[in-house]
Amino acid sequence: MGIMGRNGSGKSTLLQIICSVMQPTVGEVRVNGRISALLELGAGFNPEFTGRDNVLLSGAILGLSRSDMLGRLPEIEAFADIGEFFDQPMKVYSSGMFARVAFASAIHVNPDVLIVDEILGVGDAKFQEKCYNRIRTLRDRGVCILFVSHSTEAIQRNCNTALLLDSGRIVVHDSVDAVIAVYQDLLYGSGQTGKIETKVLASEQKQTAHIHARNSTNDIALQEFLNGGQDPLCSKFQYYNSHERRMGNREAEIVDFLITTDGLSDFDLLSGDEEITIYLKVRFTRKIARPELGWAIVSPEGIVITGSNTAMREVALPETGGGETWVYAVSMRPALCGGDYFINFGIGEIINGTWTFLDNRRAAAHLSVAPRGKTTGFFDLPFKCEVIFNPNHHE
Structure with missing residues (x-):
């Protein structure tokens, strides 16, 4: 489910309440299963610890044994792909490295609920694509994902339903397309090939x-x-x-x-x-x-x-x-x-x-x-293929 809203609408507050980082003023929140959350950048990590130690600590907080987390570490380290920095204190990390370790750790603890709050915006394009692909894989496996983003296209690509918040209240909970329409109306008012x-x-x-x-x-x-x-x-x-x-x-x-x-x-x-x-x-x-x-x-x-x-x-x-x-x-x-x-x-x-x-x-x-049968995708771009070298042809 995509969660959208203007700055200050209550998106991050809602997620922090779901994760028990904050307590609700009234009412209660019921969560079924294990939550793995990517909230603000660096949340839950000790900057004096190495990436490896922070991953082990995150697993312990979620109730996983040290031996279990040690078994998952090779996959987490490979997914984060930050090389020798994985064994250096996180206080020397760039924001992109923080995001890599945080995301890799969050998705490898078998969550029932995965919460992602805007953190992917700091990664490079290749890592973002890898993360979004993994999010879709988890979604297809039945993991509940709460995905916060200001990017309507990211919500469109990755979510089946969406929720719009404003001033701490639900404005609409509907299909992604319907919620995006209301969101853009809220932003921009009451209510883009070849040579143009x-x-x-x-x-x-x-x-x-x-x-x-x-x-x-x-x-x-x-x-x-x-x-x-x-x-x-x-x-x-x-x-x-x-x-x-x-x-x-x-x-x-x-x-x-x-x-x-x-x-x-x-x-x-x-x-x-x-x-x-x-x-x-x-x-x-x-x-x-x-x-x-x-x-x-x-x-x-x-x-x-x-x-x-x-x-x-x-x-x-x-x-x-x-x-x-x-x-x-x-x-x-x-x-x-x-x-x-x-x-x-x-x-x-x-x-x-x-x-x-x-x-x-x-x-x-x-x-x-009408189908052309020549190309796939969206655009029929000019295409040329020629042999530059043929080992069987000698002059």
Whole structure:
């Protein structure tokens, strides 16, 4: 179970109560089985002791005999992989070494409940991958894991369910995707491949003259989109996902969108090679000095495969006024492998260095890409293989 929340929401306090490091002010906590916990960095370790001695001490605290822990030590030492530092005092360790020894010790005592509180963020990428792989292995064996992280992608990859805390109270306990949506709404307001081009088509007063100058089979759909009435056009198309989720303060609102590809304004299956253009109709309720547009392609599990925004691309969109409606076009050629994907997009602004969501539509459109049989994964990247040396060929 992933546990999420803003700083000060009570995540670490909850875990410390479960581990009996702190006592609850009221009520009780019932724990079935052995708990192994990775709380704040270095918690439970004596910096004057060596890594080896601290591992033995941790086992004794959990009720394991010295002989039992000595039998586990080779595996723990190998997993930590810090070489000769394992026999040096932990006061000379880097934060990454601390994390390695702590995690290796925690997972090799056969826990029934494993608690991980943000500690993996200090390790290097290769060690993090090894840790996450072991966490998933323990999860599949039936170990209960309480996983605290500010990384929504880490929660998405490793958890089956999630809990959101705020001010010491449970806001929501639900599926990972549902909890992440509420968490991001709490953070950013009440409510991203190939060469990407962003352009402003026009404000609503200038749209008609611009459209008549275009020549493509998408003209009719695009003109209907730009000049449409109150009802959104997007819901009429096959790619629209009625289960989309939205967040933001709605000081700007994406009132409609249109996706076109290779002359088609409605489609149910892509080859993966097409250029995709997403038209976003945005209505502003106040002046926005510099609106920022963002987009992402995500997996059905919500993992971001690729994404970007105008701030990252250093694309400066014009200032908008209250009561105005603008249309933006985002073009990309993602070269996706066969499978199902969803598109997120949103409008926001950066105030004092902080991104604020005005309107974010998550999984608003579904893309189904036909299998190619040439590559696996997400992207069909260019591939070349040639023989550099053939021992059976001599000139």
